[in-house]
Amino acid sequence: MGVDRGFNTITSSLKVSPISEPEFDILFSPILVKDVSQIAVGVSGGPDSLALSWLLHRWCEQIGIRLIALTVDHRLRPNSSKDARNVFLWLKSWGLNCIILPWVGNKPSTGIQETARIARYKLMIDWCIENGVRDLALAHHQEDQAETFLMRLSRGSGIDGLACMREVTLREGVRLLRPLLTVPKSRLRATLKSQNQEWLEDPANSNPAFTRTLIRDLSILLSEREVGTQRLAHLSEQFGRIRVRLEELTRLVVDRAAIIHSTGWATINGELLIHLPDEIGRRVMIFLLQSIGGRSYPPRRKRLDRIMTFIKDPDHCTAFSLGGCSISRQDHQFTILREELRQTAASPIFFAGSVM
Numbered sequence: 001m002g003v004d005r006g007f008n009t010i011t012s013s014l015k016v017s018p019i020s021e022p023e024f025d026i027l028f029s030p031i032l033v034k035d036v037s038q039i040a041v042g043v044s045g046g047p048d049s050l051a052l053s054w055l056l057h058r059w060c061e062q063i064g065i066r067l068i069a070l071t072v073d074h075r076l077r078p079n080s081s082k083d084a085r086n087v088f089l090w091l092k093s094w095g096l097n098c099i100i101l102p103w104v105g106n107k108p109s110t111g112i113q114e115t116a117r118i119a120r121y122k123l124m125i126d127w128c129i130e131n132g133v134r135d136l137a138l139a140h141h142q143e144d145q146a147e148t149f150l151m152r153l154s155r156g157s158g159i160d161g162l163a164c165m166r167e168v169t170l171r172e173g174v175r176l177l178r179p180l181l182t183v184p185k186s187r188l189r190a191t192l193k194s195q196n197q198e199w200l201e202d203p204a205n206s207n208p209a210f211t212r213t214l215i216r217d218l219s220i221l222l223s224e225r226e227v228g229t230q231r232l233a234h235l236s237e238q239f240g241r242i243r244v245r246l247e248e249l250t251r252l253v254v255d256r257a258a259i260i261h262s263t264g265w266a267t268i269n270g271e272l273l274i275h276l277p278d279e280i281g282r283r284v285m286i287f288l289l290q291s292i293g294g295r296s297y298p299p300r301r302k303r304l305d306r307i308m309t310f311i312k313d314p315d316h317c318t319a320f321s322l323g324g325c326s327i328s329r330q331d332h333q334f335t336i337l338r339e340e341l342r343q344t345a346a347s348p349i350f351f352a353g354s355v356m
Helices: 021-031 047-063 080-094 112-130 142-154 185-194 211-224 229-257 270-274 278-293 301-312
Strands: 002-004 038-042 066-073 097-102 135-137 168-171 174-177 199-201 258-261 265-269 319-322 325-330 333-338
Touching (some): 038 047, 047 066, 066 112, 080 097, 229 270, 229 278, 265 270, 270 301, 270 333, 278 325, 301 319, 301 325
Parallel strands (some): 038 135, 066 097
Antiparallel strands (some): 265 333, 325 333
């Protein structure tokens, strides 16, 4: 990565303002649970994560919460260790503790960005679990949300996909916090400029070989046609509100028609399930499969549709397996049982703003 001092990034005519400490408090406080003693923040050295780290550092100092920065040395480029060291020294100069997490092992030759993203999350989440940190802050911003919307739109995603990223999600017991989803990237750069803080620029962000780079270029083109990132992010928010309403209805059905047992199985009233609208029925099954099977992601749509056919057609078959679970029917009741090889504690599910 190259070091950028940001002097030519924002012209004076735009007058982009940095994020103030009171404004950041409004963004961050509502998504943090009470009685938190320590928080981790993922920082790559780019302007987004550095700005978040600075804002969080100041906020945590005032509140009395311990903040730990995590930077991943992915070792995909010869100078990646040097970049990680630069980040370490910058944060040290602030008085912020930074831990470098090396990504060791073989590196991919294809699907580099996605594999690296998965590796980064795993390294940071594993560190949080091992060190008893339950909150990890991430610097996704308004443009990231808009680009995610365009990527998922291009792939034919449904409501959940087009709702894009939540402010809070739960992964393996660690809460991922994204307080900047409504904040333009320009304001994050302005925040660093106000502190005379340099940052790193990742050349991969401008590499046309990567899909997200092409989507970013499309986003810029749409902005020139007055369909800017703010409008795309707002559209994603609208899908998000629809998602929340569907989740509320799903929760209502689960509460009334299903029983989830702590030993790793559940039952649900088949008569009610059969007569539900397809969208709600699918969501109920996804919730039960993830609760019992303990998997972070739902089954693929095609396999899930086969399950719904099985549920609505008593002559189809009497047993099915999906998402780490076996599903069986007896009279008007369906039983969902964790498969024998997955007899481990099921992960809790983050659902409509809470953990169920």
